Amino acid sequence: MRKFGHWLTSPWRRSAVAALAGALPVLAFPAPALWWWAYGALVPWLLLARSAPTARRAAYDGWSGGFGFMLAMHHWLLPSLTVFTFVIAALLGALWAPWGWLVRRFLAGDGTDVPTRGRLLAGLLVLPSAWLGAELVRSWQGLGGPWGMLGASQWQVEPALRLASVGGVWLLSFLVVALNVALAVLVSVPASRAPAVAGLVATAATASAAWAWAPRPDADGRTRIAVVQAGVIDGPDARFDREEQLTRRLIGQDVDLIVWGESSVGYDLGDRPELAERIAALSRATGADILVNVDARRSDRPGIYKSSILVGPDGPTGDRYDKMRLVPFGEYIPARSLLGWATSVGKAAGEDRRRGTEQVVMDAGPGLRIGPLVCFETAFPDMSRHLAEDGADVVVAQSSTSTFQWSWAPEQHASLAALRAAETGRPFVHATLTGVSAVYDASGRRVGPWLGTDASTTAVYDVPLADGVTPYVRYGDWPVHLALLVLVALGLTEGARTVRLRRNAPAPLGPPARTVHGSPARPGR
Incomplete structure (x- = not known):
């Protein structure tokens, strides 16, 4: 030693x-x-x-x-x-x-x-x-x-x-x-x-x-929620086609809500009404609203947004949530005039995404209110807590960690949903584009299987709902x-x-007495 x-x-x-x-x-x-x-x-x-x-x-x-x-x-x-x-x-x-x-x-x-x-x-x-x-x-x-x-x-x-x-x-x-x-x-x-x-x-x-x-959370019914995980697919058109194909597998399975992952739609639905109609047709066929996530330049305002949009049998319902907390360097560069050089040494954002201004709770079918979050936002305890305060029955996160597909990031990200569920006393659906997708009940226990990073599939989860307010939601x-x-x-x-x-420290000594011809000077001399 x-x-x-x-x-x-x-x-x-x-x-x-x-x-x-x-x-x-x-x-x-x-x-x-x-x-x-x-x-x-x-x-x-x-x-x-x-x-x-x-x-x-x-x-x-x-x-x-x-x-x-x-x-x-x-x-x-x-x-x-x-x-x-x-x-x-x-x-x-x-x-x-x-x-x-x-x-x-x-x-x-x-x-x-x-x-x-x-x-x-x-x-x-x-x-x-x-x-x-x-x-x-x-x-x-x-x-x-x-x-x-x-x-x-x-x-x-x-x-x-x-x-x-x-x-x-x-x-x-x-x-x-x-x-x-x-x-x-x-x-x-x-x-x-x-x-x-x-x-x-x-x-x-x-x-x-x-x-x-x-x-403990009080049981308050159940709901059936399906997750569509497209997997690693290059290009927004091919990705949309795969998500459409996977969603058709859910016809006849009596689901209440279908969730696609982050950036599942690469075009603004206002600019591409045919895509909105294809999603609406899927909603009619499955009998469930579909929560998609659009990562595109908007037609009604400047800039690129990441938005959770609910689509029903008649098209977009008008419920929309724009991501509020963006990933530094991944979705925007802080002080871009000073740190913009980061784009030359890595995969930093070439253009800053725009932020949303408020959280939203959506009505997704009879008796089901969902609170959407987008990717990085699941790391923030206060955001899911506020959704629970606002009356969300289920917190739904749409995510994509495809950039870090073969790292520890997807599993780390999926694990955060368990904590957010336990904190809020609300079930949590973590739906990803490329894995890992997971669902947790109101106590943070896993419901059904994880969908790993090698999966391109759908999964239906019987999610127990809960009532009541946890101490964390109440006291923050x-x-x-x-x-x-x-x-x-x-x-x-x-x-x-x-x-x-400092007060108790001894006073410093004064200057030494003057000397005259080698002997101390006497007063008056």
Whole structure:
């Protein structure tokens, strides 16, 4: 260990180790999906930042680890954004620099190896709060959105999904970090095992109490929803023909709604009325409304929009949702005048898509109200929560990850729908153009099969509907608000401590007495 510690005296080596440690949690997400790995994946990173010789070095450990985490989580962007992926990871990784500084502050005391018990107990609250602070900032759509939030790794754990209905994915992230902090203390501070065990017990007790208290969704009927997944097909005309062919398979299957994937129609239906009529004919033949997604320049206003459009037996019903939150660089380039060069080094957007202005709930047949989202928007907990507040019976997301078809991205994307279902207490349909498509009930449990990236097919799902309001829908992002209050209290405490130390510092010595011919000068001479 001493040799390894000596090896880490090199700043570059230490930063490389921190980046590797920060990358470890990605194994808890799909495709590996080792959900249990998240419960200890942060420990190496925590121990490294705790051992930093200075507070500044601990901040660098946090930054380097954040870089590794962001790069590993978004490694599938490399073929599209090339070198710009590293730039984004470095910028977002800086959000964990304060977290690294706080790790040393609370787990190593004032530069010593024996922090007080009070400081360790405070760290069990402060460090998860600081992690949520980093996740909150990077969740801003302009910085890439909340893809890869630590709590999202628990999407297939039923007790965790139950907790998500209480405090959303934010609560899961908080608890996972708290567990890692307690384990790090157990490993690194044997003399302070009592606070670590207390932290583990408190985390388990809080999680168990919330799990037991959380209300379960009330069953409220069923609906039959079909997903049409075209598969990888070049060209909008060939794609439309395949979707039409697949939809005809649903004739006689008594479905209530048919959902096509993102960019399933490559032309504005106002410019191509014959396409609208072909979809309407499919609606008449199947007896169900069809939710399509148009990615095209609009005929009624300037610019390209991605729009969910409901088509019934008589044509478009007038229900339309324009995507509001666009993918940075994929669908628009932030500050294009400054960063437009990204188009020359990768597959960045050649022209910015236009944004919608409000969310929409659509009436899709008798007694069925759906709330549409488009692709990237499923990563944002607030959007599905608002749809549930507005009365949606089912949240329907239309997606396409065809650019990243053979990466981890499609499975990561499909897993997010389980969390959104559990948070809102509403079933969630994740329909994609090329896979992975999936459907979840109101508790976040999978309904029927996943449609993988090698499938070009249809699937019909018997989706149980639910009633009631989850605590997360009612109270919103309260774990984030709690975390911010903890950080504000920390800032006030640290500020008061700094002022107190300055006041109690000894006064500086005055200037030395003057001397005259080698002896001190006497007053009056």
